[in-house]
Amino acid sequence: MRRGWLGALGLAGAATAYEILARLFLDPAYVPPLSAVVPEALRLLTEERFWAATGRTLATVAVGLVIALAAGILAGFALGSVPQVRRATSSTLDFLRPVPSIVLIPVLVLVLDVRQITVLLVAVSCFWIVVFQVLYGLRDVDRVAVETARAFRLGRLARIVHVTWPTVLPYLGTALRLIVSVALALALTGGLVMGAAGLGEMIWSSQESGESTGMYALVLLTGGLGIGLDQLARLAERRLLHWHVATRREALA
Amino acid sequence: MTSLLEIAGIGKTYRARERTVEVLTAIDLTVSEGEFVALVGPSGCGKTTLLKIVAGLLPATVGQVRFGGRPVTEPPPGLGVVFQEYGRSLYAWKTVRQNVELPLRHLDLSRARRRELVADALDAVGLGAAGDAYPWQLSGGMQQRVAIARAVAYRPRLLLMDEPFSAVDAQTRADLEDLVATLWKRYGMTIVFVTHDIDEAVYLSQRVVVLGAGVSGVQADIPVDLPADREQIGTRSSARFGELRTRVWTQVRRTPESEMV
Amino acid sequence: MTSLLEIAGIGKTYRARERTVEVLTAIDLTVSEGEFVALVGPSGCGKTTLLKIVAGLLPATVGQVRFGGRPVTEPPPGLGVVFQEYGRSLYAWKTVRQNVELPLRHLDLSRARRRELVADALDAVGLGAAGDAYPWQLSGGMQQRVAIARAVAYRPRLLLMDEPFSAVDAQTRADLEDLVATLWKRYGMTIVFVTHDIDEAVYLSQRVVVLGAGVSGVQADIPVDLPADREQIGTRSSARFGELRTRVWTQVRRTPESEMV
Amino acid sequence: ACGGNDEPAEASADGLTTVRLASSPLGHLAPIYLAQEQGIFAKHGLKVEVDTETSDLTSVPAVLAGKVDFATGDLTTLIVARSKGLDVKAVVPASASTGKEGADYGALVVKGDSGITSAKQLEGKTVSVNVLTNIAAAAAREAVRADGGDPTKVKLVEIPFPQAPAAVSTGRVDGAWVVEPFLSAAKAQGAVPVGWGFTDLAPDLTVSAWYAAGSYTSKNAKTVTAFRDAVREAYAYARDHEDEVRAKIPTFTEIKPEVAAKITLTGLRDEVSRQAAEKLAGYAQRDGLITTTPDLDELILR
Amino acid sequence: MKALGYALGLPAALVAAWWVASDGSTNVFLPPLRTIVEAFRDVWFSDTFARDVVPSLWRLAAGYTIALAAGVVLGFVIGRWAVPRALTGPLLAYFRVLPAPVLIPVLLVAVGIGDTTKLVVITVGAVWPILLNTADGVRAADEVGLETAAAYRLPRRTRHLLALRGASPQIFAGARQALGLSIILMVVSEMLMSTDGLGFTVVQFQRSFAIPQMWSGVLLIGLLGFGLAKLFELVERRALRWHRGHTGQLTERP
């Protein structure tokens, strides 16, 4: 519980620093102080369209994440466990990885609608993160652990379930915290650059209407959403990884 | 007795950028079905390497291992292993009970039978109360005993043990020795047992194989003609036991250890 | 002799979600400067736990450890350790030589002197030729000897060794025992030595402390009144040695081991 | 409305043809929404669906792929698209210059105390526009040219409109091309207009237009005509009911009513200005956006 | 030879398939590969390369380096000490979700429109995988290794370095993630408030419907990513050789 208090303290400290900076050095016309942003944020919380937008954004995030996790884990294990596949595809993957999906949006519009493109944006970016974390996690599998499983003639699947998967899990825990944020950020981007309905589009609309206080209020709330998702990811991680050194140490601290 | 394991002309060289070591040359050894062979030799002579080759976990540089007549290219069925690195061979994400149970899960056993095997094995190594603990909550000796329990519960046809009692106290060690001896007799297992304790090698085995230091082949192969029924105090104080241990000692000391101070 | 180490009323309970174990209760023990104390006791009785508390690596639940009169809250200066988990205590990214050299690098030593200390220590444990290898290229016993070399090269004031010879063969073990005994005498170190080998405890130490099984205090504290100059064959075959080892044995066996088969 | 031979492409039960419009939710939609409420579209046999989930980035491919029937695009972008062989046709203006110099909805502004008092003085200086490849760049340059300056000597940089007022008042750029509501915002922060590029380009300048795919216009000629007529009627209504327009804007944007009450509204015109298009094509060619001027008769639906 | 076959086999097949499938395409947005390749030659084998690609590479290198340094340092602090970890947890989660377009207004006011803004966009976007992986790697450092260092009273600095080195396999995972991300962010950062760079040029192509040229830019970005990934692997193979040894990847398997 001390952890929760410290986290709140950190947020409060950052908020104070922002307030001071915004009041002393920046013009409230375009960087409004928190004292203006917070009431606006509270007002938004009472508005139905805010919740509708949040719902849409979270739905995009959820669908994108599920696709990314499923496809990423599958691809990661396939690439990591079959060296030939890995070697044959690595150059192609290295080529595809840095291609920014944003550039391809006009082409994607030909076959998908804006909502689908946003989901795709989320899924693709998170997919890469999951794949690479799995690939690196697989390299961490202990030799003796594998030899033990092989000696007792555990099959390939059993080895994955009992040995490889638990080793990769901490890497996936890191991935999970990364991708919940990336997913939210890209769901917003979908709204910002394409107008896909949701929080991103609301932020865009506030910007385009010169409503910087409203925009900052939305950013504040979106960040809050990010914190919420992160907490969920951490909770999942602590449950799944209770045996892991890092979690053990945390429990002591 | 038919021969279960034929090790023919095995040689092993580890090659790496920094360092190439020729560890084993021309190892020839045959182990019969149901035999209990102890393997002794100085630290770093290649005992673990040989065990891993026999288990089909490491390819030999030259030579061949046959198990039940078939060349070994992967771990043969019915193999149980206790690794020297017992700590790393336990899964941190599984409880003690789950660790012991894992190899049993792909055998054709009822769930109740599996539970029973696991419970018996844990009781046998004195860890009946630690089933729900995780390996990292155990002392070194306790971890080693979990690894032993896992192999024992599996009832393997061939059991390879690499210094399995190195981390336990003298009393426990004696108890575990008797446990292994009992199981060996009861289930007719074949056991290859690496140890640094020459008394233990003689006490347990039917044959002590001595590996030499440096690039080594089999330096000596000493049959242990003690009566089948052995017992810690009586057997160890018998005259024949004394003679045999001296014989093994002499062989072990004969290995050139020029490096030692 | 002044007392270097005072262990007063130490108790330790490990608490975890699944499992709470009370390991040590009311341990009282005083070790004088320059003393060689052996610590024996059944597997899982808390020897490693006690050693880590003494080293200032683990907080006790109750009680206090004083080193040179000062309460221990962190590892005291001049401490050398050989951990039971020798493999994990070596850094996989450092060569054998770098591993041994590491603790010396913050001592006030010339580079030449440092090199010399490392080379001597590696020679002493029989690894003069393996300096450039990485730990994962070594056998278990070799890794353990690297950990010993690291402690030896450091010339600590207090040396804590947790079953340091568990993975080496009998011959090497005897050599290493004599190495430690020599260094102890030459440098006036204080040594606390955990072992499962009762003969070894008696052969090396001035005092054997027996920990009991279960929630245990010190069960016995047996002074070893053998002559200072000891030697593998002579000392071990002396009558007094025999008496002492029987005394220790009796104490160790007295510990309730109801769990064992 | 992508398939089928001729009308009605999509006739609903009430006999109305549905047309799908795509535009970001910006001020120029106000007359459309008003017309919808007033039944103007229905009168022309149309039912309008507005898709605001389309941006400048996606509208051209969306129109060409038949995902929507009409979308808004600025005239320069349409010219460039046409010259690259994309079959777009401007049907009717979506926003236009007010035609009143000094009272248009877009202007070139500078910081009040910068010492710059005319557009010509921006030679050699940095000026921001929202997008380098659209009409804003042409408007900014034209303001300088109209003031007797050399437009090629102005350094243009892309800054989104919402950030332009801040960029000017913090001195990150020397001048900025802005449109409402940012023109008002910039003025409120002390910026002053020094040029009126829209009126300089042409008094009847079409800034952006509703456009459709050429194939759509030829297959659905009646619908297209009906749409154009309806929009023109909508503009007539809007011209007469400016208060309603100002009241409408806050309902689909985040612009506050008090802001909407004061900003300069876009001009509403019936014809896509051909003369302005020629001028814009010239700018596009000079800026390297196109290599050949497209046939403007192909671009602008007669 | 075999390695080359593995590296080029699939790409060659894909390119061939693309070539055949797109040849004769009349869709303006999906031009024939032939046209794209011609555009590639025209666009990038000219002074565009020096004008746009060189500044991009510079920004990429600088942004990535800063992200690497900041990610490792912050990740280390957060991984090693519980108090900074708890203190910054929600705060960092807050900042992680802010996409570049949201940062722009603040950056414009605070930093301006020069290269610094682009570096900030790259750094702020690419730092997270490094930071989180470093923190998690350090947090999972082997206990016995840490205890050994503590027992020998190794100086603070040495102990930190040992913890970092122990975490290096996971730090490399983060660095690898960040590499791909940095290239994307380089492009994204140049889409906003820019006057040159690969991202700028590609976006101008996109907006002016120069579709083959745009695709040629996408190809170039992919090639850049491929080249940098290879370079990265080279460094990684050296730095993590011990880890491959320790985990048995250097030992042959039957």
Ligand SMILES: Nc1ncnc2c1ncn2[C@@H]1O[C@H](COP(=O)(O)OP(=O)(O)OP(=O)(O)O)[C@@H](O)[C@H]1O
């Ligand atoms: N993965 C490896 N890479 C390189 N050399 C190795 C490797 N594993 C073992 N060796 C070398 O092979 C030799 C034999 O090692 P092995 O582990 O078989 O010895 P051992 O007889 O089991 O010794 P111990 O009694 O100390 O366990 C040693 O010199 C060691 O350095």
Ligand SMILES: Nc1ncnc2c1ncn2[C@@H]1O[C@H](COP(=O)(O)OP(=O)(O)OP(=O)(O)O)[C@@H](O)[C@H]1O
């Ligand atoms: N991290 C831990 N968490 C929970 N329990 C622990 C932990 N470490 C040790 N224990 C428990 O404490 C007891 C003593 O462990 P310790 O390692 O001190 O024994 P030991 O005397 O060194 O045994 P061994 O001779 O087998 O090494 C054991 O019952 C063990 O299960």
Ligand SMILES: O=[N+]([O-])[O-]
């Ligand atoms: O487009 N992105 O993958 O961020």
Ligand SMILES: [Mg+2]
């Ligand atoms: Mg070995």
Ligand SMILES: [Mg+2]
């Ligand atoms: Mg112990």
